[in-house]
Amino acid sequence: MIGFNVQTRATLKDLLHLAWPVVLARIGIMTMGLTDVIVVGNFSGLELAYSSLALAPTSIIITTAVGLMMGVQVMTARLIGEGRRAEVGGVLRRGVTYAMQLGFASMFGLILIGPWALQHMGLADGLAEGASPVLLVFALSMPGYLVSVAAQFFLEAMNRPRAGMWAMWIANGVNLALNLLLVPDLLGIGLDGAIASAWATLFARTSLAVFLIIYILRLPEARALGIFNRPKRDLPAEREQRKIGYGAGSSYFIEVGAFAAMTFIAGRLGAIETSAWAIVLNVTAMVFMLPMGLASATAVLVGRAHGAGDGRGVLRAGLVGIGVVTALTLMVALFVWPGAPLIASAYNRDPALLAVVVPALVLTTLFFVADGIQVVSASANRAAGDVWWPTIMHFVSYTAIMMPLGWWWAHEIGVNGLVWAVIVASLVSSVLLTGRFVRVARRLGSGEWRAASGE
Secondary structure (H helix, E strand, O other): OOOOOOOHHHOOOOHHHHHHHHHHHHHHHHHHHHHHHHHHHOHHHHHHHHHHHHHHHHHHHHHHHHHHHHHHHHHHHHHHOOOOOHHHHHHHHHHHHHHHHHHHHHHHHHHHHHHHHHHOOOOOHHHHHHHHHHHHHHHHHHHHHHHHHHHHHHHOOOOOOHHHHHHHHHEEEEEEHHHHOOOOOOOOOOHHHHHHHHHHHHHHHHHHHHHHHHHHHOOOOOOOOOOOOOOOOOOOHHHHHHHHHHHHHHHHHHHHHHHHHHHHHHHHHOHHHHHHHHHHHHHHHHHHHHHHHHHHHHHHHHHHHHHHOOOOHHHHHHHHHHHHHHHHHHHHHHHHHHHHHHHHHHOOOOHHHHHHHHHHHHHHHHHHHHHHHHHHHHHHHOOOOOOOOHHHHHHHHHHHHHHHHHHHHHHHHHHHHHHHHHHHHHHHHHHHHHHHHHHHHHHHOOOHHHHHHHO
């Protein structure tokens, strides 16, 4: 096992140096959604239900596509670890092309199928009709959003995460200003509420993508990195980039699909329960951005060690990431627990809604640590070449365990039942994935690279 020696301290320093801007960038992603929820929620509780139901199917597509983009980050880090910096431009070009393909396919798929799906979910009266036009606007933002993800992953792997962080927070400022103008229809254009907020998000996401691409093209070393050159065909590298994306995308699809199903379960309970679950999910997602950022930073360090052939470095980077995320998520849980009433009231002050939200928020703190460990462990596994086992473990935890429990317990104890199902699934996932990473990393440390990557 790795002790707290000089190398471990150096890894911890590298992780924290890379992680803090990545974490802030990930928090910025969720702050954009938080802005929408708070502004719309204070405008109307019913409009908040429309917005959350429209986000549920789009979040499945977005999160899956983000996973498919993860190959950009891991392969860029590996090439740097191997000393092949001149080839990383090819990784970016493949990633941006892939992002555009996925973005437009997702956009058209949501436009064609999304409203129909909402109509056939058995939602409470009027919810599907109100959510459908909001979903259509969210769909238009897919291409720009996915291009921005590919660009951010590239910059993070290149150890330039601050550019993505600043771009994300500028986009948040744009989104907030537009929400405050459009949601109450201060301009008198005839749109308000959830659909106006969706238009604000569309503009902010597209602006983010444009800024990041321009920034990368203007890098002093852009030409030396091969960004302007059409890359030579490298079939093994292309296959590995897609493989990493397939594994991560599958896991993300399983997890976010399960959480979207929980939203629809809440939707069958009523508008109050739907809005309450939307608030719980939004707070949880905000907290989740902390381990998501640490997971990305951990994946970069594990990927570099993997590229350099340093098996013990792989284990060291992964365990340091798991240790840091455990400490930080525990601190967050201890803050959210007593602050649940204040946090809930920031979204909406309806007493009936707060009566449901506050106890559910208190319960969510029970899975923060386990949820953080499982996402960091999954990213470390993939960066170490173990692509499919994390997907299988996510399926077991979130589809086979969480969804049935969520359905059962929601009809017994309401929104709290949904939260208890997440608690159980997160504990199972964290144990399975951490154990798997230690096993894979030890094999890499003993030189069994081929055996570990082929499982």
